[in-house]
Amino acid sequence: xxxxxxxxxxxxxxxxxxxxxxxxxxxxxxxxxxxxxxxxxxxxxxxxxxxxxxxxxxxxxxxxxxxxxxxxxxxxxxxxxxxxxxxxxxxxxxxxxxxxxxxxxxxxxxxxxxxxxxxxxxxxxxxxxxxxxxxxxxxxxxxxxxxxxxxxxxxxxxxxxxxxxxxxxxxxxxxxxxxxxxxxxxxxxxxxxxxxxxxxxxxxxxxxxxxxxxxxxxxxxxxxxxxxxxxxxxxxxxxxxxxxxxxxxxxxxxxxxxxxxxxxxxxxxxxxxxxxxxxxxxxxxxxxxxxxxxxxxxxxxxxxxxxxxxxxxxxxxxxxxxxxxxxxxxxxxxxxxxxxxxxxxxxxxxxxxxxxxxxxxxxxxxxxxxxxxxxxxxxxxxxxxxxxxxxxxxxxxxxxxxxxxxxxxxxxxxxxxxxxxxxxxxxxxxxxxxxxxxxxxxxxxxxxxxxxxxxxxxxxxxxxxxxxxxxxxxxxxxxxxxxxxxxxxxxxxxxxxxxxxxxxx
Numbered sequence: 001x002x003x004x005x006x007x008x009x010x011x012x013x014x015x016x017x018x019x020x021x022x023x024x025x026x027x028x029x030x031x032x033x034x035x036x037x038x039x040x041x042x043x044x045x046x047x048x049x050x051x052x053x054x055x056x057x058x059x060x061x062x063x064x065x066x067x068x069x070x071x072x073x074x075x076x077x078x079x080x081x082x083x084x085x086x087x088x089x090x091x092x093x094x095x096x097x098x099x100x101x102x103x104x105x106x107x108x109x110x111x112x113x114x115x116x117x118x119x120x121x122x123x124x125x126x127x128x129x130x131x132x133x134x135x136x137x138x139x140x141x142x143x144x145x146x147x148x149x150x151x152x153x154x155x156x157x158x159x160x161x162x163x164x165x166x167x168x169x170x171x172x173x174x175x176x177x178x179x180x181x182x183x184x185x186x187x188x189x190x191x192x193x194x195x196x197x198x199x200x201x202x203x204x205x206x207x208x209x210x211x212x213x214x215x216x217x218x219x220x221x222x223x224x225x226x227x228x229x230x231x232x233x234x235x236x237x238x239x240x241x242x243x244x245x246x247x248x249x250x251x252x253x254x255x256x257x258x259x260x261x262x263x264x265x266x267x268x269x270x271x272x273x274x275x276x277x278x279x280x281x282x283x284x285x286x287x288x289x290x291x292x293x294x295x296x297x298x299x300x301x302x303x304x305x306x307x308x309x310x311x312x313x314x315x316x317x318x319x320x321x322x323x324x325x326x327x328x329x330x331x332x333x334x335x336x337x338x339x340x341x342x343x344x345x346x347x348x349x350x351x352x353x354x355x356x357x358x359x360x361x362x363x364x365x366x367x368x369x370x371x372x373x374x375x376x377x378x379x380x381x382x383x384x385x386x387x388x389x390x391x392x393x394x395x396x397x398x399x400x401x402x403x404x405x406x407x408x409x410x411x412x413x414x415x416x417x418x419x420x421x422x423x424x425x426x427x428x429x430x431x432x433x434x435x436x437x438x439x440x441x442x443x444x445x446x447x448x449x450x451x452x453x454x455x456x457x458x459x460x461x462x463x464x465x466x467x468x469x470x471x472x473x474x475x476x477x478x479x480x481x482x483x484x485x486x487x488x489x490x491x492x493x494x495x496x497x498x499x500x501x502x503x504x505x
Contacts, residue, residue: 001190001191001209001227001228001229001230001233002190002219002222002224002226002227002228003190003191003192003193003196003224003226003227003228003429004189004190004192004219004222004224005169005170005192005193006134006135006169006170006192008222008224009134009188009189009190009214010135011218012189012214012215012218012219012222013027013214015214015215015218016213016214016215016218019215019218020213020215024059024091024092025062025092025095025096027212028059028062028063028066028092028096029066030212030213031063031066031161031188031210031212032063032066032067032069032070033070034186034188034210034211034212035063035067035161035186035210036067036070036071036074038186038208038210039051039067039071039126039128039159040071040074040076042126042159044126044157045076045126048124048125048126049075049076049077050076050077050079050124050125050126051068051071051076051077051078051079051125051126051127051128052078052079052081052120052121052122052125052126052127052128053065053067053068053078053079053080053081053127053128053130054081054083054127054128054129054130054131054147054151054165055068055080055081055082055083055093055130055131056083056085056130056131056132056144056165057082057083057084057085057086057088057089057090057093058089058090058093058132058133058135059090059092059093059133059135060130060131060132060133060135060161060162060165061082061083061089061090061093061130061131062090062092062093062095062096063130063133063161063162064080064128064130064131064161065080065093065096065097065099065100065130066096066099067128067130067161068080068100068106069096069099069100069106072105072106075105076105077105078105078106078107079106079107079109079120079121079125080100080106080107080108080109081108081109081110081111081120081147082108082109082110082111083111083131083143083144083147084110084111084112084143085142085143085144085147111143111147112143113143114143114146114150117146117147117150120150122151122154122155122156124156125155126157126159127151127155127157127158127159128158128159128161129151129158129159129160129161129164129165129180129182130160130161130165131144131147131148131165131180132144132165132166133161133162133163133165134162134163134169134192136165136166136167136168136169137168138177139166139176139177139178140165140166140177140178140179144165144166144178145166145177145178148165148166148178148179148180149178151180152180152181157183158180158181158182158183159182159183159184159185159186160180160182160184160185160186160204160205161185161186162185162186162187162188163185163187163192163204164179164180164181164182164185164203164204165179165180166178166179166180167179167180167194167200167203167204169192169194170192170193170194171193171194171197171393171394171397172394179203180203181202181203181205182203182204182205183205183206184205184206184207184208185204185205185206185207185208186207186208186210187207187208187209187210188209188210188212188214189209189210189211189212189214189219190209190219190228191207191209191228193226193397195207195417196226196228196417196419196429197393197394197397198393198415198416199392199393200393201416209228225401225425225426225427226426226427226428226429227426227427227428227429228428228429228431229428229429229430229431229432229465229468229469230431231503233465234465234466234469234470234503235503235504235505237458237462237465237466238466238503238504239456239457239458241277246279247279247280248279248280249279250277250278250279250455250456251278251279251280251321251322251452251454251455251456251457252278252279252280252281252282252319252320252321252455253273253278253280253281253282253320253321253322253323253324253451253452253454253455254281254282254283254284254315254317254320254322254323254324254451255269255270255273255281255282255283255284255323255324255325255327255447255448255451256283256284256285256311256323256324256325256326256329256338256342257269257270257283257284257285257324257325257326257327257328257329257444257447258283258285258286258289258293258311258327258328258329259286259309259310259311259328259329259330259332259335260286260288260308260309260310262327262328262329262330263285263288263289263292263293263328264328264441264444265327265328265354265441265444266283266285266289266293266327266328266444267292267293267296267297268327268441268444268445268448268489268490268493269324269327269444269445269447269448269451270283270293270297270300270448271297271445271448271490271493272444272445272446272447272448272449272452272471272492272493272496273300273324273448273449273451273452273455274297274299274300274448274452274493275449275452275493275496275497276448276449276451276452276453276455276456276467276496277452277453277456278451278452278453278455278456279455279456280301280455281297281299281300281301281452281455282300282301282302282303282315282319282320283297283300283301283302283303284303284305284311284315285302285303285304285305285311286304286305286307286308286309286310286311287304287305287306287307287308288308288309289304290302290304303315307334310329310330310332310334310335311329311334311335311338312332312334312335312337312338313338314338314341314342314345317342317345317346317347317348320348320455321348321349321454321455321456321457322348322349322350322351322451322452322454322455323342323346323348323349323350323351323451324350324351324352324353324447324448324450324451325339325342325350325351325352325353325356326351326352326353326354326355326356326357326447327353327354327355327443327444327447327448328354328355328444329354329355329356330355331355331358331359331362335355335359336359336362336363339356339359339360339366340363340366343366343369343370343371344369346371347371348454349371349373349374349375349454349460349463350370350371350374350375351374351375351376351377351447351450351451351454352370352374352375352376352377353376353377353378353443353444353446353447354382354443354444354447357376357377357378357382357385357386358382358385360386361382361385361386364386367386367407368407370407370408370409372408372409372423373408373409373410373423373459373460374409374410374460375409375410375412375450375454375460375463375464376409376410376411376412377412377414377443377446377447377450378411378412378413378414379413379414379415379443380396380413380414380415383396383399383400383403383411383413386403387399387400387402387403396413397419397427400413400419400421400427401421401425401427403421404421404422404423404425405423405424405425408423409423410422410423410460410461410464412446412464412468414443414446416433416435417429417430417431418430418433418468418472420461420464420465420468422461428464428465430468430469430472431469431472432468432469432471432472432473432475432476433471433472433475433476434472434475434476434479434484435484436475436478436479436482436483436484436485436487437472437475437479437487437489437492439487439488439489440489441488441489441490442471442475442489442492444489445471445489445492445493446467446468446471448493449467449470449471449496450463450464450467453466453467469503470496470499470500470503471492473499473502473503474492474493474495474496474498474499475487475491475492475495476499477495477498477499478491478492478494478495481495
């Protein structure tokens with residue numbers, strides 16, 4: 001799914017109106033219906049059946065009026081608060097105002113001053129924010145700012161329409177304006193880039209993209225370097241196994257992992273690689289981990305390094321179709337030498353994670369010698385050590401694009417909406433995963449999974465997209481079983497099979 005900017009989405013509205021020969025009020029009705037249907041499924045609203053809608057005077061306010069009418073028709077108790085921050089209203093606002101039959105379950109409150117907020121009852125209500133939309137390009141002041149502050153102080157659950165009121169929808173153009181802090185944001189047709197950045201989460205909350213039937217051919221024609229990964233995209237990448245295949249048909253991955261006290265990282269990576277579908281897996285690890293891996297991962301072949309507590313000798317690479325290095329290897333001098341030799345000699349696809357990245361950050365000249373198409377999987381602090389500090393998420397986004405282009409690699413910046421920066425300048429943001437995965441070991445699982453996909457012949461880009469999405473989906477299943485609090489990294493490889501069934505549809 002393409003991530004579009006406000007100008008592109010406004011143009012999509014206009015093209016849709018012309019091609020489908022509908023009015024802007026008709027399109028607004030579609031948006032309101034989509035929002036209303038989503039809201040009616042909200043557990044909180046199902047139990048309370050009470051909403052308070054704050055509407056501005058423009059088209060976002062018109063959305064709020066239409067939502068108020070549709071919810072009231074479904075027997076929801078609606079309190080409609082019109083925020084009179086200006087003297088003018090849009091034509092679509094006027095049209096929807098005429099369609100509301102005040103009374104029954106709609107209680108209208110006109111807010112002209114802060115004192116009028118005293119008659120607003122937010123107790124146990126779901127608050128709908130429809131004051132300002134994505135067209136806002138100036139700081140919020142006066143009455144509107146006071147209303148936003150009131151909502152933030154008193155609302156237990158706020159759902160914003162389009163974007164939270166007061167928030168500039170384009171990254172890099174933010175202000176210190178008062179802004180709604182939403183529990184959830186309902187946006188239309190395509191996500192915005194700011195939805196992918198951690199610093200905006202306190203305003204946006206979670207988000208849902210609602211399809212309102214904007215012209216798909218126009219959207220398809222729009223240029224964008226940013227994409228949100230969808231299930232359909234992932235299914236298009238899957239490679240079915242054939243009847244007469246054998247283990248040699250699915251590649252041989254090598255994992256270089258583990259050190260004394262960190263053998264769990266090697267085991268987690270191995271478990272994921274084995275679950276990825278790779279035909280064979282060999283693990284190169286220090287001698288201290290030999291019995292552990294032979295016992296806990298009997299399907300894997302094991303090469304014990306001469307070093308007891310860390311790896312320092314590079315095995316023969318000729319038999320392998322992919323290599324993953326980093327989980328738990330430490331940063332000893334002999335391990336650093338091993339990584340340098342690997343970069344100089346590897347001929348197959350390469351995944352670098354954890355301590356391999358920490359070693360690279362201390363030897364930045366090696367970055368230029370990374371094989372083209374290598375996959376690097378840093379978390380934000382590891383990336384900072386590689387590429388320098390960023391003032392904000394948008395600057396970091398620029399850095400990952402520059403890094404991927406400069407070194408001709410795939411840079412996987414881990415986190416909520418993990419970002420995959422490609423050498424061609426495109427960035428893909430993941431749509432699976434949850435905070436329960438913010439625990440030690442989950443990155444090791446990802447390294448093993450990516451190594452296994454590369455071993456099977458998936459191109460680096462496809463392996464990155466599929467691996468990140470599949471990893472997050474298995475984490476979502478694990479959180480559903482164990483809760484985000486109690487799930488562990490080991491629960492992720494255990495649920496890769498269930499997640500793959502979902503991918504198969």
